[in-house]
Amino acid sequence: MAELRQNLATREWVIIASERARRPNAYAETPNRIRTHERPEHESACPFCPGNEELDLEVCRTPLVGPWATRVVRNKYPALALDGPLTRAFNGVERRITGIGYHEVLVEHPFHNATIALMTDEEVRALLEMSLQRGREIGADPRIEQIVFFKNHGERAGASLPHAHSQIIGLPIVPGDIRHRIEEARRFFDDTGRCVFCAMLEDELTSGERLIAMNDYYVAFMLYASSSPFHIWIMPRQHHASFLHIEPTSLMHLAPLLRDVLFRLYTHLNDPDYNMIIRSTPTKEPENGYFHWYIALVPRLSRSAGFELGSGVWINPSIPEQCAEYLREGS
Ligand SMILES: [Zn+2]
Ligand SMILES: [Zn+2]
Numbered sequence: 001m002a003e004l005r006q007n008l009a010t011r012e013w014v015i016i017a018s019e020r021a022r023r024p025n026a027y028a029e030t031p032n033r034i035r036t037h038e039r040p041e042h043e044s045a046c047p048f049c050p051g052n053e054e055l056d057l058e059v060c061r062t063p064l065v066g067p068w069a070t071r072v073v074r075n076k077y078p079a080l081a082l083d084g085p086l087t088r089a090f091n092g093v094e095r096r097i098t099g100i101g102y103h104e105v106l107v108e109h110p111f112h113n114a115t116i117a118l119m120t121d122e123e124v125r126a127l128l129e130m131s132l133q134r135g136r137e138i139g140a141d142p143r144i145e146q147i148v149f150f151k152n153h154g155e156r157a158g159a160s161l162p163h164a165h166s167q168i169i170g171l172p173i174v175p176g177d178i179r180h181r182i183e184e185a186r187r188f189f190d191d192t193g194r195c196v197f198c199a200m201l202e203d204e205l206t207s208g209e210r211l212i213a214m215n216d217y218y219v220a221f222m223l224y225a226s227s228s229p230f231h232i233w234i235m236p237r238q239h240h241a242s243f244l245h246i247e248p249t250s251l252m253h254l255a256p257l258l259r260d261v262l263f264r265l266y267t268h269l270n271d272p273d274y275n276m277i278i279r280s281t282p283t284k285e286p287e288n289g290y291f292h293w294y295i296a297l298v299p300r301l302s303r304s305a306g307f308e309l310g311s312g313v314w315i316n317p318s319i320p321e322q323c324a325e326y327l328r329e330g331s
Contacts, residue, residue, distance in 0.1 A: 007225040009196045011184050014225045015315045022317060024326035027229050027301045029270035036271055039113040039162065047076075048107045048163035059104060059134070062126060070127050071107045072134050072168075078103035079169065086143045086172055102138045102147075102170030106130055107163065114164050115153070116259060117266035125255035131168065131278075132251065135244050138170040139283035146171045146178060146282050149243070154273025156300040166276070174282045182281065182291055189290035197292030200224075201235050210324040213260050217253035220261045222324040227314035228304075230265065230272075230323050232297040234258060241291040243280040258295070264327045265299060273300040 003016045042049050050067065054076070061071035074082070080101030087098050108127045109119060116124055135147050151166035152159040188196035201219060204210055210222040212232065220234045234257065240246050265272055280293040308314050 005225040036115040043112045075103040104168045117262035121256045128251040144170040149278035151276040156273040185290045218257045222320040226320045229301045229318035230299045234295040241281045243293045
């Protein structure tokens with residue numbers, strides 16, 4: 001029989017469709033797929049490949065001299081404009097704010113066929129450090145309330161360019177989705193005196209059946225109430241509400257774990273499309289006891305439709321414990 005499961009942190013329900021569930025290996029992409037590493041190392045038409053850089057869009061790069069390893073550029077077609085005053089107009093049903101904000105692209109590697117799963121730990125660490133650095137700089141802008149770090153890998157995840165990149169958007173508002181998560185976490189804290197994420201992490205470590213990989217600082221596990229197949233959270237063991245407030249040295253431990261988990265997806269599922277999101281508190285919120293930053297990894301292996309849109313309830317045609325076991329194998 002199918003089972004409804006609730007995510008303790010968001011209080012959202014999912015349907016784990018046990019009877020329709022496919023075996024984890026059935027989610028692997030077809031063998032004839034051209035995987036990222038099989039593409040050419042350089043693509044003459046790619047705007048992110050060395051030699052094609054639009055230098056006027058560049059925000060920063062590492063290293064400062066010699067060929068670049070990572071660079072941050074302003075999005076050529078930004079969703080929000082950098083310059084201008086922030087003005088609000090609230091008039092009955094019409095509420096608006098000028099479209100001010102940041103929309104930047106982090107080009108993760110000079111090679112056209114690179115992907116985090118196959119990078120070195122040092123390369124992954126460098127791009128995480130770049131994200132943290134830009135996040136802190138954008139967060140210092142008083143017009144900005146929320147920073148969203150995300151990555152679209154592959155067409156089904158919404159990537160328009162195949163060259164490895166992630167995006168940073170600084171918003172002049174706190175999105176409803178994030179507000180909802182904060183309110184639920186605050187409610188749990190009020191009821192129990194605990195951070196709901198620390199509680200989830202403790203349970204996952206005790207049970208062990210959904211664990212994928214871990215080290216002394218970070219833990220990767222399949223979410224109990226996964227909304228889709230192979231929905232993974234990577235959570236720091238140390239409680240911090242915001243990614244922006246972490247010790248930069250902690251990235252030394254995040255890099256190998258993130259690479260390891262993405263490598264498992266790459267090899268076990270044949271380079272699936274995925275989204276990766278850093279969930280963190282609004283920039284102006286100080287540290288608190290109830291929210292806990294983490295990374296969500298969402299492979300795009302099943303499609304959502306009207307029911308999900310109409311209810312907010314996802315149907316997951318896989319068993320999270322089986323997916324975790326499958327990713328633990330052969331490593
Ligand atoms: Zn390229
Ligand atoms: Zn916590």
